[in-house]
Amino acid sequence: DKHLRAQSKRKPAKKTxxxxxxxxxxxxxxxxxxxxxxxxxxxxxxxxxTHLWNLFFLKYLYPQWYPARQSIRLDPKGxxxxxxxxxxxxxxxxxxxxxxxxxxxxxxxxxxxxTEYTGPLVIYLLFYxxxxxxxxxxxxxxxxxxxxxxxxCMCHSFHYVKRLLETLFVHRFSHGTMPLxxxxxxxTYYWGFAAWMAYYINHPLYTPPIYGEQQIRIALIIxxxxxxxxxxxxxxxxxxxxxxxxxxxxxxxxxxxxxxIFLLVSCPNYTYELGSWLGFTLMTQCLPVAFFTxxxxxxxxxxxxxxxxxxxxxxxxxxxxxxxILPFIL
Amino acid sequence: xxxYLIVFIYLFLNYASQNEDGSEVELTSRFSTTxxxxxxxxxxxxxxxxxxxxxxxxxxxxxxxxxxxAAHGDVAAKRKKGPGALATAYLxxxxxVMTAGWLVIAVGxxxxxxxxxxxxxxxxxxxxxxxxxxxxAVLEIxxxxxxxxxxxxxxxxFQVMSRVFLTWAVTHSVREVQSEDSVLLFxxxxxxxxxxxxxxxxxxxxxxxxxxxxxxxxxxxxxLYPMGVTGELLTIYAALPYVQKTGLYSVTLPNKYNFSFxxxxxxILIMISYIPLFPQLYFHMIRQRKKVLGHIExxxxxx
Numbered sequence: 001d002k003h004l005r006a007q008s009k010r011k012p013a014k015k016t017x018x019x020x021x022x023x024x025x026x027x028x029x030x031x032x033x034x035x036x037x038x039x040x041x042x043x044x045x046x047x048x049x050t051h052l053w054n055l056f057f058l059k060y061l062y063p064q065w066y067p068a069r070q071s072i073r074l075d076p077k078g079x080x081x082x083x084x085x086x087x088x089x090x091x092x093x094x095x096x097x098x099x100x101x102x103x104x105x106x107x108x109x110x111x112x113x114x115t116e117y118t119g120p121l122v123i124y125l126l127f128y129x130x131x132x133x134x135x136x137x138x139x140x141x142x143x144x145x146x147x148x149x150x151x152x153c154m155c156h157s158f159h160y161v162k163r164l165l166e167t168l169f170v171h172r173f174s175h176g177t178m179p180l181x182x183x184x185x186x187x188t189y190y191w192g193f194a195a196w197m198a199y200y201i202n203h204p205l206y207t208p209p210i211y212g213e214q215q216i217r218i219a220l221i222i223x224x225x226x227x228x229x230x231x232x233x234x235x236x237x238x239x240x241x242x243x244x245x246x247x248x249x250x251x252x253x254x255x256x257x258x259x260x261i262f263l264l265v266s267c268p269n270y271t272y273e274l275g276s277w278l279g280f281t282l283m284t285q286c287l288p289v290a291f292f293t294x295x296x297x298x299x300x301x302x303x304x305x306x307x308x309x310x311x312x313x314x315x316x317x318x319x320x321x322x323x324x325i326l327p328f329i330l
Numbered sequence: 331x332x333x334y335l336i337v338f339i340y341l342f343l344n345y346a347s348q349n350e351d352g353s354e355v356e357l358t359s360r361f362s363t364t365x366x367x368x369x370x371x372x373x374x375x376x377x378x379x380x381x382x383x384x385x386x387x388x389x390x391x392x393x394x395x396x397x398x399x400a401a402h403g404d405v406a407a408k409r410k411k412g413p414g415a416l417a418t419a420y421l422x423x424x425x426x427v428m429t430a431g432w433l434v435i436a437v438g439x440x441x442x443x444x445x446x447x448x449x450x451x452x453x454x455x456x457x458x459x460x461x462x463x464x465x466x467a468v469l470e471i472x473x474x475x476x477x478x479x480x481x482x483x484x485x486x487x488f489q490v491m492s493r494v495f496l497t498w499a500v501t502h503s504v505r506e507v508q509s510e511d512s513v514l515l516f517x518x519x520x521x522x523x524x525x526x527x528x529x530x531x532x533x534x535x536x537x538x539x540x541x542x543x544x545x546x547x548x549x550x551x552x553x554l555y556p557m558g559v560t561g562e563l564l565t566i567y568a569a570l571p572y573v574q575k576t577g578l579y580s581v582t583l584p585n586k587y588n589f590s591f592x593x594x595x596x597x598i599l600i601m602i603s604y605i606p607l608f609p610q611l612y613f614h615m616i617r618q619r620k621k622v623l624g625h626i627e628x629x630x631x632x633x
Contacts, residue, residue, distance in 0.1 A: 205584035287589035 022094070030076040030099040068177040071101040106177035113167040116186045120194030121160040127198035128153045139204045146208045148216050152201050152284050155223055159276065162227065170234050172241050174248075193292045200286050209285040216283055223279030230272035232258035237269070250315050263319070264327035266308040270300040271325055301325050417478040422535050424469065429528040431463035436521045439514075453501070453513045460517065463524075464497045493520070496562055500597075503578060504569040512568060516561030519554045526550060548619040555615065559608055566597050573597060 027037040071080040074090065076099045081090070090096065128149075132140045144150070200206065209215040236259045240249045253262045261268040277293040304325035311318050323330060435456045442455035453460075471487045473479040479486075501513060530547045533539040572578070579593040 200583075200588045200590070203583060203588070207584050207586050207588055210586060285586065285588060287587040 024095045025098065026096070027072070027098050027100050030071075030073070030101040033076075036100055065102055066106075068106040069103045071103050072098050073101065074098065076101075103179065105180035107180045107183055108177050109173045109175065110167060112178060112183045112186060113171075114164060115183060116190045117160050117163045117167065119187055119191040121157060121164070123191055123194045124153065124156050124160075124198040127195070127202040130202065134199070135204055142204075144202060144204075144206060146206060148208050148283065149201060149206060151216065151220065152280070155220070155280060155283070156198075159227065159280075162231065166231070166234055170238050172238055172243070193288075193295075196288045197284075197286065197292060200288055201284050207285070209283070215285070219279045219281075219283035221279075223276050223283065226272040226275035226279060229258040229261070230269055230276065232256050233261075233269040233272060236262075248314065250311065250318060261327075262322075264322060266311055266322045266324050267300075267304040270304050271327075273300060274325070301330060304330075418535060421473070421478060422532060424473075425528045425532040425535065428463060428466065429525060429532060431459060431466070432521050432524040432528065435459050435463065435517075436525060439518065439521065449511060449514055451509050453508050453517065456517070457508075461497060461502065464493055464520070467493065495600075496565070499579070500566055500569050504572050506572050507565055507568045510565060510568050512561045512564030514561070516558045516565065519558030519561060522550060523554050523558070545623060548615070548622050551612075551615050555608075555612055559604060563601055563604060566601055570594060570597060 025038070026035060028034065029036055073080050074092070078099075080101075081098075127134060130139050130142055209219075236254055236256070237251060239254075240251055241247060251262055253260045258272075259268070261271065265271050274293070274297050277289070277296060281289045281293050301324070308322070308324035438456040438459065439452055442452045443449065446452075467490045470479070471483060471490055474481045474483040474486045496516070501508060507513065526543065526546045530539070530543050533543055573580075574594045577593075579591070581589060581591045583590050
């Protein structure tokens, strides 16, 4: 283990006469309990404890553990401390013991989102243009004779372009990173389902919706309505949080009618997303699309319930009428 | 058949209610939590070592003695009010019935073999009880979901559904494979495994587990598991040409749901999936064996 004397960066220029409280800090590995680092003479006003840790110790002692993959906590199985935590406000004595856990390789949310959304966009188009080796060779580079197939391609592509743009310009992420293995899991899900859906919709033997134009028109209206709704919610959520901050507030309906659903639902972005995919299912009348909608719905319900629960825990005055994802139902 | 059933249950359970090495197995609540498929049963006060308890008394006291903990309770002996005694009694009955059922299948196989004098075509003599009791195992998924058994729903679901798939979607559905010898291979493996496994659960629930059963459960798999897998794979392989010829369970385009499914390709994918899955499960059991049989006195960390 490494023993290092450290002092806060913010050392006062002149020596003060009154006694200064020093902390002793030791950092142990959460799993093996090995001593990773021991610091004495850490000043109590060493604010941004994690910041201090990052600056001095990881840079020099363990450079492979970049900040995003560190988790420092008071208890080996406890929650991670945040960057903003101040040493003197933590429930420790003058000798503080912290536990370090390596979160594993991390990847930024933005990277993951961009990758997982670009895939379906490109893959669907490959099927739409009937690139060779997918369908029988006589159909290579032909286009479908059903106009609903062209409409479906436009809707699907619009949806993912919207998502990409939102990732780049709209969303404000509270965590910078997620574990690296998530990108493989997520991409398999999105890319796999996109390929599966696109295969059938763009197939030469595709059967258009039974109720024809009427069905397609209704489906398109639902789809567009929910896309606008989803976008409105993303904007509303973004406006809750000033740039660079990580504050959390209760979302409320704004002037935009599409946000009035906040009266009844905690996570209307998921509600609208479900609606969009239901519209797309109706438009294409394709069972794989229905499966994709169902699986997405199940996942979003899990997320919505979690979010709803954390809203309830964090805010005493949380509106009681709201349901997690479906008004009054779920 | 019924007489055999009753006689076998009686004899088997009576025999098994004495511990092989004479010592009473001391099961604390910690131990019970960590056994797969066993409801969390707080310890019956350990009886004096050489005492033989008649089984009916064991059942009654297990049911009466108290609460069984939900699957996700914590390991320390914290008593939590729950379905408790009723769940334990139900699980004991369930496991006894399943043990008996697979014994029926075992007996049926032996009788048929003795009657015919050959190994071929024995499937037909145990077809009905096999279907009934293997399908009955679906209840185990429910047990995990409800929480009276501390196993993972997903894992149990996966195991049970793969058995049910083999039984119904392959063996029952493709008549031509029913006379294959590979069917006998996996049926035998399943039968022996299940008899041991269900009697293991039964005795664990009654806090009366003979070492022989525990040893058997964690040892026989070494042979039975590969045997069963071989039988299953050979059976699926034998079914392939018939599936392809008849287009069984397959859907083709065009259709109004814009969906297609090729059962033939699906079966091939299933066979391929054995390659990553089987070693993982096998070596997991081997690790379990080291833990369980390696420390005979230490029941603290069974799983």
